[in-house]
Every structure is written in structure tokens, then in C-alpha cells.
Amino acid sequence: MNIMFWNTQGARSAEFRRQFRNFVRSNNPQMVALFEPRVSYGEADRVIQSFGYPNSFRVEARGFSGGVWLLWRDGVDVTILSVSNQFVHGKAREVSSKHWIYFTAVYASPNACVRRYLWDILNRLSLGVEVPWVLGGDFNAILRKEERCGGSSEALGTSSLFQKFIDSTELTEIDYKGDDFTWCRGNLYQRLDRCLANSAWLVDYPMSIVVHLDRVGSDHCPLLLKPNGVLVPNLEWHFRFLAAWQDHPDFRALLESSWDDSSSVVVNAQNF
Incomplete structure (x- = not known):
């Protein structure tokens, strides 16, 4: 199930709807999370209906700020579990599958004091999540100085609270393909948007990749999460080994059936 996340900075215009339909046509996300639509109530109903997704849930925008829209196709079951003005948290599964995933669409406040509450709430939510x-x-924070380029010395710095949240919940960043920076304004570039996953997700979807799509109509580029990987020429590929795999009763048999002494370590890892 492909999922797209995008801080749109306005979903009202005909040009945005055209670009959105192009992204959907090219990438076929079964579920979409849109942030900062700058549209609410009756007008939001009309805009959402024009997108071609028959199911939706939303946290209303407040003028030009806030707002989270979640859209999904009929082939997906979604249950909303918790919401705030900074996230929508729920579970989803394709109707052909018995396996649920948990998802959280994050639209973190640009205010660091308000974001602090987000990390606390998500930390508590993590305690009840045992499935992928x-x-x-848009986490509105960076983790490393390499995730920022240009701008003044007063621009957003690294967030120790964001890193502390990731460490305490034992989340892992999902590898990405595309531009290193997901947000741009003037000569300042930053990686504000990303996907994080727990260990159960990485066990079930070890080939997950996030594609940074082209930045159009917004300072943010859309993120396309592909849990089963993406076929892109020259894609940089990373192998992760989780210690928890060794506890699975079928681990040794799988390893022995996947390993070929006549092949390189890289080939064996890709076949694993």
C-alpha cells in the first residue's frame, strides 16, 4: 500500500488539483495525507471530492494554518484512533489482507514549544503499538546539520527533542531516493519531511523506500512511501539486519535457503 504525504501550502487552486492528479496518476498512492490545505468546511468537501478518492477524514484548517486531510481508496480499510491539530493516527489494511499497519500522518507545528507536546503525545501512542x-x-525539525543548506545563521537548527523522541520510541528513518532537501524557501534548503518506522515495520517491509517527488506548487516536496520498494534505475540500496530476526523459528532455514557460497555478499544480501 503506497502512501503519499504532502504539505501542500494550499489545496484550493485549479493548478494544485492538476498537479495532484498528475502525482496520483504517476504513483498510484492508495492513501494520501495532505497538510496545510488552507481550505475548510464546505469548500473542503468540494475540493476533496474533486480528487477522486471516495473516502476521507480531516482535521479542519484554521485559515491559512493547520489542517490535515487523509484520503484513501475503497480497497483500503482505515480506522482513525487519535487526532490532534498536529497529527492523525490510525490503522489501515488493504481489504485483501488480514494484516493491519499503524500510521501517523504528522504535521508538526513550526513553534518549538507546541512541537514539544507532539513528541510527548506520540511517545505515549508508541506504547500501545506492537504491529508495523x-x-x-512534515516534522518541522531537522536532526543533523547536513539537513540544512544556506540561509542565515538564525535559521532553524537541529532539534535535540526530536532526536530524543526518536531514540525513546526506537524508531528508524526509512531510506529515501531523490533530493536531499524536502523544503526550500529562497536560498534556504532543509529536510523537514521524512518517514519513520518501528522495528515491526522494518521486519515486515525491509525494502521500504521513500521517494522525494518533484517540488511543485509548494515549498515542500511530496513524499511517496513504497513499503515494498521501488524499481528505479541506479537506486542506492541499503541492507538492514535486525537482531530480532534471529529469534524467529524459521530464520536459520531462510538464511540457508537464501545463501549461495558462489555469490558475493551483496548478491546474497539482496536475495535474503
């Missing part, structure tokens, strides 16, 4: 869980969207 992915969090995606």
Missing part, C-alpha cells in the same frame, strides 16, 4: 507502524509528513 510508520509515521510520515
Whole structure:
């Protein structure tokens, strides 16, 4: 189930709807999370209906700020579990599958004091999640100085609270393909948008990749999460080994059936 996350900075215009339909046509996300639509109530109903997704849930925008829209196709079951003005948290599964995933569409406040509450709430939510869980969207924070380029010395710095949240919940960043920076304004570039996952997600979807799509009509580029990987020429590929795999009763048999002494370590890892 492909999921797209996008801080749109306005979903009202005909140009945005055209670009959105192009992204959907090219990438076929079964579920979409849109942030900061700058549209609410009756007008939001009309805009959402024009997108071609028959199911939706939303946290209303407040003028030009806030708002989270979640859209999904009929082939997906979604249950909303918790909401705030900074996230929508729920569970989803394709109707052909018995396996649920947990998801959290994140639209973190640009105010660091308000974001502090987000980390606390998500930390508490993590305590009840034992199935695959992915969090995606605009976290409005960076983790490393390499995630920022240009701008003044007063621009947003690294967030120790964000890193503390990731460490305490034992989440892992999902690898990405595309531009290193997901947000741009003037000569300042930053990686504000990303996807994080728990260990259960990485066990079930070890080939997950996030594609940074082209930035159009917004300072943010859309993120396309592909749990089963993406076929892109020259894609940089990373192998992760989780210690928890060794506890599975079928681990040794799988390893022995996947390993070929005549092949390289890289080939064996890709076949694993």
C-alpha cells in the first residue's frame, strides 16, 4: 500500500488539483495525507471530492494554518484512533489482507514549544503499538546539520527533542531516493519531511523506500512511501539486519535457503 504525504501550502487552486492528479496518476498512492490545505468546511468537501478518492477524514484548517486531510481508496480499510491539530493516527489494511499497519500522518507545528507536546503525545501512542507502524509528513525539525543548506545563521537548527523522541520510541528513518532537501524557501534548503518506522515495520517491509517527488506548487516536496520498494534505475540500496530476526523459528532455514557460497555478499544480501 503506497502512501503519499504532502504539505501542500494550499489545496484550493485549479493548478494544485492538476498537479495532484498528475502525482496520483504517476504513483498510484492508495492513501494520501495532505497538510496545510488552507481550505475548510464546505469548500473542503468540494475540493476533496474533486480528487477522486471516495473516502476521507480531516482535521479542519484554521485559515491559512493547520489542517490535515487523509484520503484513501475503497480497497483500503482505515480506522482513525487519535487526532490532534498536529497529527492523525490510525490503522489501515488493504481489504485483501488480514494484516493491519499503524500510521501517523504528522504535521508538526513550526513553534518549538507546541512541537514539544507532539513528541510527548506520540511517545505515549508508541506504547500501545506492537504491529508495523510508520509515521510520515512534515516534522518541522531537522536532526543533523547536513539537513540544512544556506540561509542565515538564525535559521532553524537541529532539534535535540526530536532526536530524543526518536531514540525513546526506537524508531528508524526509512531510506529515501531523490533530493536531499524536502523544503526550500529562497536560498534556504532543509529536510523537514521524512518517514519513520518501528522495528515491526522494518521486519515486515525491509525494502521500504521513500521517494522525494518533484517540488511543485509548494515549498515542500511530496513524499511517496513504497513499503515494498521501488524499481528505479541506479537506486542506492541499503541492507538492514535486525537482531530480532534471529529469534524467529524459521530464520536459520531462510538464511540457508537464501545463501549461495558462489555469490558475493551483496548478491546474497539482496536475495535474503
